[in-house]
Amino acid sequence: MSQRGELPQWVDLGLIPLLNLAVALIVAGLVVVIIGENPFEAMWIMLDGAVGSLKGWGYLLYYATNFVFTGLAVAVAFHAGLFNIGGEGQAYMAGVGATAVGLGLEFLPWPIVIPLAILASMAVGAFWAWIPGILQAKRGSHIVITTIMFNFIAASLVGYLINYWFRPVGKMAVESREITGAYIMSFREVARDFFGVRVASSPLNFSVFLAIIAAVAVWYLLWRTRLGYEIRAFGANSSAAVYAGIKPDRIIVITMAISGALAGLMAVNEILGVQHRLVLGFVGGAGFVGIAVALMGRSHPVGIVLAAMLFGLLYQGGSELSFAKPGINRDMIVVIQGLVILFMGALEYAFRPALAALFFKAED
Amino acid sequence: MIPAIELIGIDKRFGTVHANKDVNLAIAPGSIHGIIGENGAGKSTLMSILFGFYHADKGEIRVKGKPVKIKSSSDAISMGIGMVHQHFMLVDPFTVLENVVLGAENGALIGPALDKARAELTRLAHEYELDVDPDALVGELPVGLQQRVEILKALFKGAETLILDEPTGVLTPDEADHLFRILGTLRDQGKTVILITHKLREIMAITDRVSVMRRGEMVATFETRKTSVEQLADAMVGRHVLLSVDKGKPNPGEVILDVRGLTWKDKKGVPRVDNVSFTVRKGEIVGIAGVSGNGQSELLDVISGIVKPTSGQVIFEGKDIGIMGDPAHVRAEGIAHVPEDRQHRGLIKEFDASESMILGWHHDEALGHGFRLDRAKVIARAKAEMETFDVRPPDPFLKSAKFSGGNQQKIILAREMLSNPDLLIVGQPTRGVDIGAIEFIHKRIIALRDQGKAILLVSVELDEIRSLSDRILVMFAGKIMGVRGPEADERELGLLMAGVVKDAA
Numbered sequence: 001m002s003q004r005g006e007l008p009q010w011v012d013l014g015l016i017p018l019l020n021l022a023v024a025l026i027v028a029g030l031v032v033v034i035i036g037e038n039p040f041e042a043m044w045i046m047l048d049g050a051v052g053s054l055k056g057w058g059y060l061l062y063y064a065t066n067f068v069f070t071g072l073a074v075a076v077a078f079h080a081g082l083f084n085i086g087g088e089g090q091a092y093m094a095g096v097g098a099t100a101v102g103l104g105l106e107f108l109p110w111p112i113v114i115p116l117a118i119l120a121s122m123a124v125g126a127f128w129a130w131i132p133g134i135l136q137a138k139r140g141s142h143i144v145i146t147t148i149m150f151n152f153i154a155a156s157l158v159g160y161l162i163n164y165w166f167r168p169v170g171k172m173a174v175e176s177r178e179i180t181g182a183y184i185m186s187f188r189e190v191a192r193d194f195f196g197v198r199v200a201s202s203p204l205n206f207s208v209f210l211a212i213i214a215a216v217a218v219w220y221l222l223w224r225t226r227l228g229y230e231i232r233a234f235g236a237n238s239s240a241a242v243y244a245g246i247k248p249d250r251i252i253v254i255t256m257a258i259s260g261a262l263a264g265l266m267a268v269n270e271i272l273g274v275q276h277r278l279v280l281g282f283v284g285g286a287g288f289v290g291i292a293v294a295l296m297g298r299s300h301p302v303g304i305v306l307a308a309m310l311f312g313l314l315y316q317g318g319s320e321l322s323f324a325k326p327g328i329n330r331d332m333i334v335v336i337q338g339l340v341i342l343f344m345g346a347l348e349y350a351f352r353p354a355l356a357a358l359f360f361k362a363e364d
Numbered sequence: 365m366i367p368a369i370e371l372i373g374i375d376k377r378f379g380t381v382h383a384n385k386d387v388n389l390a391i392a393p394g395s396i397h398g399i400i401g402e403n404g405a406g407k408s409t410l411m412s413i414l415f416g417f418y419h420a421d422k423g424e425i426r427v428k429g430k431p432v433k434i435k436s437s438s439d440a441i442s443m444g445i446g447m448v449h450q451h452f453m454l455v456d457p458f459t460v461l462e463n464v465v466l467g468a469e470n471g472a473l474i475g476p477a478l479d480k481a482r483a484e485l486t487r488l489a490h491e492y493e494l495d496v497d498p499d500a501l502v503g504e505l506p507v508g509l510q511q512r513v514e515i516l517k518a519l520f521k522g523a524e525t526l527i528l529d530e531p532t533g534v535l536t537p538d539e540a541d542h543l544f545r546i547l548g549t550l551r552d553q554g555k556t557v558i559l560i561t562h563k564l565r566e567i568m569a570i571t572d573r574v575s576v577m578r579r580g581e582m583v584a585t586f587e588t589r590k591t592s593v594e595q596l597a598d599a600m601v602g603r604h605v606l607l608s609v610d611k612g613k614p615n616p617g618e619v620i621l622d623v624r625g626l627t628w629k630d631k632k633g634v635p636r637v638d639n640v641s642f643t644v645r646k647g648e649i650v651g652i653a654g655v656s657g658n659g660q661s662e663l664l665d666v667i668s669g670i671v672k673p674t675s676g677q678v679i680f681e682g683k684d685i686g687i688m689g690d691p692a693h694v695r696a697e698g699i700a701h702v703p704e705d706r707q708h709r710g711l712i713k714e715f716d717a718s719e720s721m722i723l724g725w726h727h728d729e730a731l732g733h734g735f736r737l738d739r740a741k742v743i744a745r746a747k748a749e750m751e752t753f754d755v756r757p758p759d760p761f762l763k764s765a766k767f768s769g770g771n772q773q774k775i776i777l778a779r780e781m782l783s784n785p786d787l788l789i790v791g792q793p794t795r796g797v798d799i800g801a802i803e804f805i806h807k808r809i810i811a812l813r814d815q816g817k818a819i820l821l822v823s824v825e826l827d828e829i830r831s832l833s834d835r836i837l838v839m840f841a842g843k844i845m846g847v848r849g850p851e852a853d854e855r856e857l858g859l860l861m862a863g864v865v866k867d868a869a
Contacts, residue, residue, distance in 0.1 A: 225735045229719070229726050236714045242670060243701070243709040244724035245692025356379070 007356055017296070017344060019351055021310075024343035028336040037327050049320025050313040056320070058187075058202025064305075064312030065204075065269045068211040070290025071308055072218050073263035075299035077143075079222055080255040081235035086132060086147025087263040088287025089154030090125040094264030095271045096161055097124030099278040102179035102271075103166075110181035117179075118210070118268050125264020126257040128154065133256030137249035143256070151287070159280060166278050176278035185273045205273035207265075214265060215301040221258070231255050263287060292341045307344075314340060366429040368393035368525050368556040369414065369445070374423035376409055383409040384420070385580040391525070393428075396547060396557040398567040398588070401577030402600055402798040403769050407560050410577070411527050415447045416440040438467075446518025447527040452510050456503030460496050460513050461485065464520050481520060488519050492549050507657075508539035515546065525556040532566060536655045537826065537858035544570045564593045565827075576600055601799050609806050612814065614834040617646035620818045621667075621787055626676035626686070628666050636662040638842035639676070644787065649809065649819040651833030653826055655861055659842035660822045661704055664791050667820070668701040669694035680787065695724055700780035704791030704822065706769075710776040713765035717755075718746035720764040721779045753778035754804065770801035777805060787818045794828060806832060826857060 029039035050056045070087040077084035084090075097120035105113050132146035159174075166176035183189045185205040191197045222228035234241040234251045242248065270282045289311055296310075297303030318333030343350075367390040376384040384406045391397045401407045412418045414425065416434040424431050427443050434440050440447070454463050465474065465481045482498055489495045496505070496512050505513070511531060518526055528547075532540040547557050547570060559571060567574050568588060575585040576599040584599050598604050621644040628637040637659045644650045654660050665671045667678055672689030679685075685694050691701070701724075703709040711720035722731060722742055731745070732738035746760035753774045755767070767775065773793070781788060793809065794802040809832060813819055823829050829836055830850055838845045838860035845860040859865075 224737055224739060226726055226732075226737050227735060229722075229737055233712055233715070233723065237708065237712045240709050240712050240723065243668075243691060243703055244726070245669070245690060245695060 007352075007359060011355065011359065013298075016352060016355065019355075020343045020347065021340065023351075024340045027343070028339045031332070031335060031339075032328065035327060035332070037325055042321055042325065042328060045321050045324050046313075046317030049324075050317035054200040055202050056316060058200055058204040059316040060309065060312040061208055062203040062205070062269070062274070062312070063315040064308040065208045065211045065273075066266050066286040067289050067293045067308035067311050068215060068305055069266040069269065070263055070287050071293030071297060071304040072214055072290075072301065073259045074290045074294035075297070075301070075304055076218060076222070076231070076262060077255055077259040078294060078299045079228075079235045080231045080251055081238065082133075082136075082252065082255060082259075083144050084129060084132075084147050084256065084259045084263075085144055085291065086129060086150045086154075086260075086287070087266070087290045088283050088285070089147070089151035090128045090260040090263035091266040091270075091283045091287050092151075092154045092158050093128040094121040094125035094267035095278055095282055096158055097121050097264070098267050098271045099166060099176050099179065102182060103177060106180060110184045113181045114184060114272065117182075117272055118265070121264040121267045121271075122261035123264070125267070126261040129256040129260025129263065130253060133253040136256075137252040143252075155281075158278075162278055162280055174280045175275075178277050179272065182272045182276040203274040205269065207269035207273040210265060210268060212305075214262060215305055218262070219301040227254070263290070292344075296341075296344045310340070311337070365392060367391055367426070368428060369558075370426040370429070371410070371414065372424045372426065374410065374413060374420045374425075376406075376413060376418060376420050382580050384413070387423070387577075387580075387582045389575055389582055389585075391556055391558060392573070393556050394551060394554050395572040396551050396559060396570055398559045398561065398571035398574040399577060400561060400564065400567055400574060400596060400600060402562065402800075403796050404579075405577040405600070406580040407577050408529065409580075411447070411529065411558070411560060414440065415445060415527065441467075441521050441523070444522055444524035445527065446521060446523025446525070448511065448514040448518060448529065448531060450530045450533060452514055454502045454510060454513060457501065459499050459501055460505075460516075461498040463502050463513055464498075464517050466517075468521055484520055485516060488516055491553065492519070493546055494519075507534045508536070508542065511535070511543065512546070523555070525558065526550065527558045527560070529560045530562070531559070532561070532563065533824075534656060536862045537854070538862050540566070564596050567596065568593060578602055597799060603800075609810065609831040611810050611832070614648045614813065615816070616648040616834070617816060619643045620646050620681060621820065622677075622679040623667070624677045624679065626663070626666060626678060627674045628662050628671060629674045630662075635674075636842050637666060637673075640839075640842070640844055641676075642837055642844060642847070644818045644820050646786075646818050647813060647816045648834040649813050649821055649832050651821045651823065651829040651836045652839055653829045653836055653857055653861060654822075654824070654839035656824045658839045658861075660839050661791070662842075663839070664701070664704065664789055664820075664822055667694075668699065668703075668789055691724065692727070695783075698786035700783050700785035700788050702776055702780050702788070702790040702793060704795070706772055706776055706795075711764045711772060713763070715764055716761050717750070717764055717767065717775060718743045718760035721746045721749055721760070721775055723779065725779065725783055749778040749782050750775075752782065753808075768798070770797040773797050773805065774801065777808065781808060781812060785817065787820065788812060789820045789822075791822045792824065793821070794823075794825070826854065826861075830854070830857075 032039040032042050050060050070091065073087045074084055098117045101117040101120040102113060105116060128150060132143050132150055135141040135146050136143045162174055162176060167174060168177050185207065187204050188199055188201060191199045222232060230246045230251055233244060234246055234248060238248060266286055271278060275282060293304055293307045293311055297307040314337050318336065321328055322330050322333055369391040371387060371389040374384050374387040387410055399407050409418065413420045416436045416439050425434055432443060455466065461478055461481055464485060465477050469477050485498050494512050494516055496509055502510060502513060531543060535543060550557055561567060571588045573585060574588050576583050576596060578600060624641050626637055626640045627635055629635050640663060652660050666673045666686065669685065669689055669691040673686045677684050677686050680697055680699060685697055688694065711723060726737065731741050743760050750758040750760065755771050755774045755778065764772065793805050797805065809819060821832060833850050836848045836850065836852060838857060840861060840863040845863065845865055848857065
């Protein structure tokens with residue numbers, strides 16, 4: 001009775017996010033007006049660029065695939081009360097795993113190499129998150145600090161590895177040799193080579209199915225298994241979890257490893273699916289976007305898939321917009337994305353009290 | 365006579381919850397007025413409105429006949445209303461004097477205020493038997509004295525009317541008696557006291573008049589000497605309740621739990637459980653009495669495997685379960701545990717009821733194969749257990765936080781008691797539980813005993829210990845002070861709880 005009354009689910013899960021999105025877009029529109037462009041036109045270019053063509057959709061889904069992986073990574077940890085900010089580094093390290101297997105086992109046929117490379121991505125990502133996990137469980141080092149630090153370590157380490165281990169002698173670009181088996185991941189190349197069909201040129205690849213599988217798997221893990229029950233119990237109330245015989249150390253370490261493995265899958269999309277080689281800085285902030293995606297998606301796989309698609313739309317629509325409108329440059333796009341994160345994540349509950357008051361007034 | 369405080373038509377809603385419905389209350393000056401009611405009856409809301417924490421949606425407050433607007437606690441204080449909260453609002457590292465002055469510093473320099481307060485404290489101590497060393501650190505005082513500091517704080521700020529919210533929850537019977545003497549003196553000196561409590565005996569012992577609240581409404585006001593405990597209980601619940609527990613003779617069997625020389629030291633090396641030995645037999649209820657914070661909680665933690673003992677043994681059916689230090693193992697051996705703190709341990713507020721109902725038992729193979737947890741089976745179990753224990757509403761999908769205190773407790777009791785344990789450890793089975801539910805819970809515990817199960821009960825409610833237990837252990841400062849039968853004299857138990865051992869036990 002100390003709490004204010006609850007709002008019905010459709011308000012909490014439907015109306016409020018839409019309202020926040022609308023406000024974010026209005027404010028973004030005002031910014032566009034200030035720099036002297038037509039906000040409606042800008043909005044149209046963004047939308048058309050993202051969902052107006054198959055190619056646009058391809059890019060949108062390709063971006064969304066990255067964000068689903070990193071968003072799920074953040075969400076799983078979050079259910080255990082852990083804030084894994086290290087998705088960026090875990091994905092980056094995972095790229096090394098994917099490339100090492102992809103190049104090292106080149107002599108094997110792709111049906112063997114590709115699954116192994118995917119497993120390697122997950123394993124290396126899991127390992128890179130497992131270390132902060134074990135540090136928190138055994139030494140009490142805070143996971144937020146250690147995962148941030150591990151992003152920097154990963155950045156330097158992968159840079160070194162690409163330069164000194166993976167870069168072929170004489171090559172100028174800081175990148176590895178091509179992973180020959182990886183072309184099989186690409187929709188475009190498979191369609192052309194196996195079916196003789198030409199599809200719109202986009203980086204969309206088979207990883208998108210992996211993202212769907214990952215989302216379902218995370219849902220199943222959290223809500224249909226004993227381990228998931230323990231993860232959620234520990235995250236919601238650690239002293240109740242201890243009372244129930246759940247071992248905190250074990251949950252922290254396992255959850256971080258799962259989280260890292262999910263972040264590691266992002267490297268599958270980028271390295272195996274698109275670049276087909278290890279390139280410098282391929283994660284490009286997707287690890288951090290994952291935090292916003294998880295926040296917006298309320299750490300639920302369905303919400304994460306929707307939020308990831310919204311960010312995919314902003315990314316793809318945004319780059320179309322900066323092509324079409326020189327006045328609106330790349331930085332403006334970042335501002336718009338920032339506003340969406342601000343209103344949907346940080347100010348998630350800003351309108352809730354007013355809405356609740358309105359709602360109860362109507363009910364009386 | 366003009367009432368000291370008058371509440372007229374107070375109405376307050378929180379969302380859909382109607383916490384106070386058109387409440388009228390008049391408090392005579394120079395009297396002790398009790399307010400009783402079950403949890404959620406609206407007592408605390410009403411007092412929070414009077415003290416300026418909440419604002420009433422409708423209604424009027426009159427102080428000494430004059431209508432007033434109380435917008436904050438400082439408004440209330442300036443009108444001569446003081447409040448002693450259930451959880452003290454004291455700064456532990458400050459001295460008594462500094463705490464009393466807090467909020468009444470009057471200027472940038474603290475010196476003059478402290479001098480004035482020192483003189484005033486001496487006067488108050490003299491007048492009301494409120495002796496406390498003004499230079500003692502509050503954190504080092506026992507709770508009884510901390511409470512006195514709270515009263516002094518209110519009086520120092522000029523309180524004419526003093527509100528006390530469940531003041532005896534943390535006190536020994538002796539300390540409570542002393543508090544009542546102080547309240548009597550305050551009344552005799554012309555102060556007005558409002559006492560909020562759920563303990564009927566206190567109402568009978570100390571108040572002049574008593575008002576009963578039920579579901580947000582003020583249902584009755586009685587002259588205390590013209591009413592009875594039974595009448596008050598019925599008014600609180602709205603139906604006739606049995607206050608005494610119906611219990612047959614115990615039929616104790618063999619020893620099932622044998623605790624030997626158990627010691628547990630905290631991080632600072634202080635023994636919180638100090639060389640404790642006792643046994644529990646099949647078919648008996650062993651109660652542990654004591655003022656809260658004397659090692660009972662820690663004892664339960666050790667026996668249930670949450671912490672490992674520093675030394676000593678916990679022998680359960682011939683096995684030392686103490687060295688395991690693992691609640692999951694302890695459960696597997698056949699020990700169920702209803703924790704003292706249901707909100708923070710017994711269930712997970714964010715989980716729906718069905719999920720809270722498998723907490724600790726989630727490895728049960730009957731709930732799914734291998735790593736899987738079969739949702740349908742979890743819900744089916746919850747439904748069945750909710751029906752058996754009459755949990756309301758019987759909705760396994762409702763969030764655990766949404767149940768009332770009594771129903772949350774029933775959820776936990778159902779989970780633990782229906783796991784068919786050989787030994788049930790119960791901490792504070794009825795803390796914050798409505799009278800109606802208390803009756804039910806007590807019956808269930810006795811029924812379990814009559815099935816030949818062993819029960820170890822910890823409660824700070826001495827009445828509960830006395831009416832349920834077949835043997836009573838009294839804990840003080842981590843030690844067992846003595847073992848008594850259920851017929852033991854309350855006064856004697858009270859002395860043991862305060863650490864006073866009389867010879868010839």
